[in-house]
Amino acid sequence: MQFVRRIISKCAIPLATLLLILSMQAGMASAATKAATTLQSAAKSLSQANDINASAAFLRQLQRAGKLASSVHVLSSLGQTTIVQFALVPSGIKQAFPNATGLVTIVRGDRNNAFSDTTIVDVQHMPPNITFTIFYIELANKPFGNVEYVADLTTRGDGSGETIFQNIAFVAFAMDARNPGTSTDGQEGITSGINLEHMGMWFSSLQAAQKVLNNPSLQGTLFDAGNPPLHAGPQAMTDGQTLPVF
């Protein structure tokens, strides 16, 4: 019995100390985690506030090097995001609608986490109540090259309109996988396929274009989907640049 008492008395203090340390550690770890999270958030905000957006800086560098059109505005967005804007100008509608304008905004979130880009196309002073198709294209001007149909935009009664769509924009490309080939992307260097780095808008209907532009001799184009072939109208708006705009 005395032996047991001695053991208990000898072990009690170390055991109590151990339990004390463990309980304090648990409390401290929890508090530390919360403090660390708070600090992390604060650090992130601070770093974001002072951040020189690396991707924006890179795009501006490409502009200076003549690899991205000078008409592109690279916004000073917070780190991890990339936002560019560029204008669309009237092409086929210039004579009838000389004040037509368009603004394209392309947003990419975190390149590692985003599953698509978001593209917003805003137009004004265009032919009213008309549906236009939007294409990513290889060349800004004829013959336009490889193309990708991305969305429609229908103007309102006052000639304004907006459409928002989500798909891959910054690294959009066309290819035939039987022979994909390579090309140079303005921002990325050599890539697979043919890079699509321009945007245009076309009349979705030839008849609508002939009526709006008062020109029955206009020819059909492929710039809309579905039956019949070549039922679309001429190009209405273009980015009009030789250098890539995205």
Added chain:
Amino acid sequence: MIRITISKRIAFLSVLLLAMAIAGTVFAQTIGASSSIDAGRQIRNQSFQPETLREMVQRHQLASTVQVLASQPPSVVIQFPLFPSGVKKAFPQATGVVTIVQGNPAVSLFDSVTVDVSHMPPDITFTIFFIELANKPFGHVEYIADLHTRDDGSGESSFQAITLVAFAADNRTPTITSQDQSGAASGIQLEHLGMWFSSLQDAQKALGDTTLKGTLFDGGNPPLHAGPQAMTDGQTDPVF
């Protein structure tokens, strides 16, 4: 002396045991809290399954106008109509269909909603709100999106937002709850949808009524610049 030593020792060991019990309770509580969070999401995922939603329609927990489509698992797709309310006299043929899609309730980050209308006042912008009550006074509301009609009165708006569990809350009183399809949930459930004229002037012109009053159903300045409700789901039971 020895008696006192024994009682102190026992008391000391009791204190030790009590301390260990408290420590155990703290950790168990932490684990329990996270488990209850997971359980809540699981309950919600089970509630928003096609079979469960069809049963809810039968039990009048969802409006009888709601169609739960025979979609492929794990997706959930529901549709319900909109009816003309404020535009009924001038545009009696106005119709709307709302489609709500959840790809996989267990994984979805948000719902996909498409609102399609026909035969509405042409070339007008309407606002879309999630609301507490289908009819006046509408209750709590959440501004979701706009829809602009074409010159033939048709229009479509597609957007992504939390829809099936949309709710309104003021975190100064966080304990307020209401019934969701999954059971008691925080806040006031928003289970109806309506469309309003975004502009009072547009409404007065389209409806030929200059006595119409402004409402709050649009964002921005000035207050009460929106028009009356144009379209409603018109149901007492929830539509989503």
Added chain:
Amino acid sequence: MSLKRVFKAQWLLATVMLLGLLVSACTTSSTPSTTNSNTPGTNTGGGPAFPTSPLALRTPSFGQQEAPTVKVLSSADPTVIVQFTLTPASIKALFPNATALVTVIEGNPAVSDFDTVIVDAQNMPPNQKFTVFFTELSAKPFGHAEYVGDVITRGDGSAESIFHLIALGAFAADNRAPTVTSTDQTGEASGIQLEHVGMWFDGVRAARQVLNNPNIPGTPFDGGAGALHAGPQAMTDGQTQPVI
């Protein structure tokens, strides 16, 4: 005497420890929310009555030659909703239970500016990024292709991505040869129709690691720097006939 000191110290230690535990309990434990339900009463406000019958559903026609795996849902006019599955391709041996469901929604074909495409995947390689392409052919050599977006799987191999873009009318074309045509659900149409959907590993290195095969060659099925840096096809609609 020393025994007294020992016991005093033990008491002190125990008290301090107990206090420490109580303090940490207060800071770590989450306060259970008190249910004080205040459910507002339903007030219809005595407003006008509206129909209570459900919408009539119909199954719209969707082309003449769609694949048997395509389900055209019975939906309310004017909507068109189709669904089809993707099945494992290169990942089949290691992830035989991988599945994906693709849902394509056209609210009103006459009015829609774009389609909504939802890709839901389960039991796929976890924490991986895959690219989604519309393709001319579902199997090699795949033909013309269009990069749609990405899908990033979670730790449990599930994922969901949602895109807004033209899907049901997607086609590839080179306007230098504008008279090339092919058959769409609506009939003959410009360009080469892209009527299949597939998913590829966005990186060949990741694919080699996941599939435990260092000899896998790169493919062009990703955008961005470096040609042929993508991996093999992970999921396919596996059909000869169109799915979109």
